[in-house]
Amino acid sequence: MYISKKAKVGSNVKFGYNVIVEDGVTIADNVSIGHNVVIRRDTVIKEGCVIGDNTVLGKEPFKAAISATTEKRELPALIIATNVTVGANCVIYRGAVLKDYVFVGDLASIREDVTVGEYTVIGRGVTIENKTTIGRYVKIETEAYITALSTIEDYCFVAPEVTFTNDNFLGRTEERKRYFKGPTIRKGARIGANATILPGVEIGEDALVAAGAVVTKEIPPRKIYAGVPAKELKDVPAEQLLENQSYYRG
Known part of the structure; x- marks a missing residue:
């Protein structure tokens, strides 16, 4: 195990074997760190967090020569707030x-x-690309892919294997870079398994996208869309609306 002398470690922190903690790292009280974890410089881990085996925190992004969304610049530290589990x-x-x-x-x-x-x-195996904002009480399930430049608001549900996209030109022409934009998923919207959401599409509040749908255009609030391409099916039933759920906190 290696813990830099320039790191700050609180009380009752538990370390597994072969942990590396670099310069400037701050680990608060009552944190549990698994085996073979690497914590890169300046990372902040607040009280009560649990970090699983073989995880890397605070990794610097590598920039491919032809990458269109990764920038070479100094980034702020990774912040992991209170009682987070990784x-x-x-x-x-x-x-x-x-x-x-x-x-x-x-x-x-x-x-x-x-x-x-x-x-x-x-969820397990989810990928969330850069420049993306995800709200509170969101569930993103196994192997979903959230592309760069996406927005997911509070209380949304994204089922397994959902794919977001952000490039209508599929990597051709320099002009495409002017139009890069991921989907915007408004508060309480739900997306079924294996659905594909095209670049820049907005899905309205409390809307529902059926499993396997391909969403090519804006979906209004509180509507159910299904099919390839997705078309309006019916209204979301009143008993399924977010405002009528016992767990909803506004």
Whole structure:
């Protein structure tokens, strides 16, 4: 185990074997760190967090020569707030912020310039690309792919294997870079398994996208869309609206 003399470690912190803690890291009280964890410089881990085995925190992004969304610049430190749980074999980049009570499943990847709101669940194997904002009480389930430049507001549900996209030109022409934009998912919207959401599409509050749908245009609030391409099916039933759920806190 290596813990830098320039790191700050609180009381009752538990370390597994072969942990590396670099310069400037701050670890608050009552944190549990698994085996083979690497905590890169300046990372902040607040009280009560649990970090699973083989996870890397505060990783610097590598920039490919042809990358269109990754910037070479100094990023702020990774911030992991109070009582966050991060599973095994995760990679969370420098410049991300995970707020209180976030849960991150095993094998997840969260890039730089990403904010994840309180009580949100990031499922096993989920990828969240850079410059993305995720609200409170969101559930993103196993193997979903959230592309760069996306927005997911509070209380949204994203089922397994959902794919967000942000490039209508599929990597051709320099002009495409002017139009990069991920989807925007408004408060309380739900997306079914294996759905694909095209670049820049907005899904309205409390709308529902059926499993396997391909969403090519804006979806109004409180509507159900299904099919390829997705078309309006009916209204979301009143008993399913977010405002009528016992767990909804506004």
